[in-house]
Amino acid sequence: MSPGQPSPRLVAAAVLTGTLTILDLAIVLPVLTAIGRDLDALSEVSWLVAAYLVASTVTIPVWGRAMDLRGERTAVLSSLVILMIGLVLAVLAPSMTALIAARVVQGIGAGGTVTFGQAVLAARCDKARRARLQVWYQASYGITFAVGPLLGSALARDSWRWVFVVIMPFVVVAFLLYLGQLRKAPEAKDLPPFDVRGSLLVTVWMVALLVGVELLPVDGSAKWIGFAAAVIATPLLVSHFKSAPNPLIPRGIFGNRVIVLASAIMMLIGFAQFAFVTYLPALSELYDRRVNTGIAVALMMVPYVLLGAVGGMLALKTGTRVLGLFASVGTIVAGLIVTWALNLPGLYLAAVVMGVSLAMTMIPMLLLCQHAAAHADMGAATSLPILMRNFGGALGAAVIAALAAGSATSREPASDLAQAFWAVVAVGVVALVVAVFMPRRAKEFELLADNEPQVPMHHHA
Numbered sequence: 001m002s003p004g005q006p007s008p009r010l011v012a013a014a015v016l017t018g019t020l021t022i023l024d025l026a027i028v029l030p031v032l033t034a035i036g037r038d039l040d041a042l043s044e045v046s047w048l049v050a051a052y053l054v055a056s057t058v059t060i061p062v063w064g065r066a067m068d069l070r071g072e073r074t075a076v077l078s079s080l081v082i083l084m085i086g087l088v089l090a091v092l093a094p095s096m097t098a099l100i101a102a103r104v105v106q107g108i109g110a111g112g113t114v115t116f117g118q119a120v121l122a123a124r125c126d127k128a129r130r131a132r133l134q135v136w137y138q139a140s141y142g143i144t145f146a147v148g149p150l151l152g153s154a155l156a157r158d159s160w161r162w163v164f165v166v167i168m169p170f171v172v173v174a175f176l177l178y179l180g181q182l183r184k185a186p187e188a189k190d191l192p193p194f195d196v197r198g199s200l201l202v203t204v205w206m207v208a209l210l211v212g213v214e215l216l217p218v219d220g221s222a223k224w225i226g227f228a229a230a231v232i233a234t235p236l237l238v239s240h241f242k243s244a245p246n247p248l249i250p251r252g253i254f255g256n257r258v259i260v261l262a263s264a265i266m267m268l269i270g271f272a273q274f275a276f277v278t279y280l281p282a283l284s285e286l287y288d289r290r291v292n293t294g295i296a297v298a299l300m301m302v303p304y305v306l307l308g309a310v311g312g313m314l315a316l317k318t319g320t321r322v323l324g325l326f327a328s329v330g331t332i333v334a335g336l337i338v339t340w341a342l343n344l345p346g347l348y349l350a351a352v353v354m355g356v357s358l359a360m361t362m363i364p365m366l367l368l369c370q371h372a373a374a375h376a377d378m379g380a381a382t383s384l385p386i387l388m389r390n391f392g393g394a395l396g397a398a399v400i401a402a403l404a405a406g407s408a409t410s411r412e413p414a415s416d417l418a419q420a421f422w423a424v425v426a427v428g429v430v431a432l433v434v435a436v437f438m439p440r441r442a443k444e445f446e447l448l449a450d451n452e453p454q455v456p457m458h459h460h461a
Helices: 008-026 029-038 046-070 072-092 096-122 127-155 168-178 196-214 222-243 257-287 294-318 320-341 344-359 362-372 375-406 413-419 422-436 441-450
Strands: none
Touching: 008 046, 008 072, 008 096, 008 127, 008 168, 029 046, 029 096, 029 127, 046 072, 046 096, 046 196, 046 375, 072 096, 072 168, 096 362, 096 375, 127 294, 196 222, 196 375, 257 294, 257 320, 257 344, 257 362, 257 375, 257 413, 257 422, 294 320, 294 344, 294 362, 320 344, 320 362, 320 413, 320 422, 320 441, 344 362, 362 375, 375 413, 375 422
């Protein structure tokens, strides 16, 4: 296979790998109540989502760097095996505690699968080819987010355990498709040491912060302990990344202004994305119980899929900065519609506007990070923006929940939840400011021309 032309089998494996992560999240959302009732733990069901999001988010940079340092074969296949183990544990879970632990294991595996497919393809393509291949990712991501909840509801009629069983064949197929397609690991004598301390510090910082935010509506000192741990870990993390010989996230990535700005926008728009995905169904039900709550999510994902197919190519013509500005304004508008309309038609309109904003952000920003990175850092350059998107998403879901709980009244639950979307408006404003500082079209194209990678020949396992 010539450089720049990954095999159809590898493309299929990569797209399927990315789909697994979203399916494992989306398919569980509609069956949370059923799980809570069956395991007699309704008050703990939110941790089935939180545990998965936190585990997948904190392991993204670890997996990305593992691929750069240990090769594709070891990293990719290991993540699929761990995901399968988590699925088996979930099917057999006798209690809510065991199921939450299984979701943590699934999240650890998903932290790799969400990154590897895109990184594997990016390492084999020039920038134009990457943009075309990312169309398949965009389509599978959006379709899975829209169809996953419907599939979960249908499967759960017999038993909620089926939602985990149905994912298993996809994991097996992805594993088999990857065999013989991945590059061998470097010789042992050439392997630089893996940044164990950096991995631990990143994990502690992110877990502490996310758990603190998750526990904001809950009385007690646990949330303050989480925030204190995050504050203490911050200077230690910064100091380590400045001095470590082979840091988890290479200094060349953090020192790249383009990658940092694009990743920041991914985090901010990710905040809005997960706020909408998580709470659109709840708002829809509060406005009209007779309407299928999945319609609101579908209305957001349809433009995301359709327009996302051209977003990457559009960025190559207009520059990514223009799309970042457009998406930031769209996020502000979508949040304002939710807070002001307070009805189902307004909610649907906001969903469409948010979907268009996502289409103009996610793939273009990821591609920009890949284009601007050195070839040796492709795994880290792919994992950082995805990490920031998921981290922002976890924060978005938690912050909206905390704000809604803090202002809750028994008379106007829909208004309480809708007013929490002022946080989305604020995040959109910050994203707009960040987008202003992104390089203009001519500067971006000059940078990318200077950094166009030479795609190496394949050496398969």
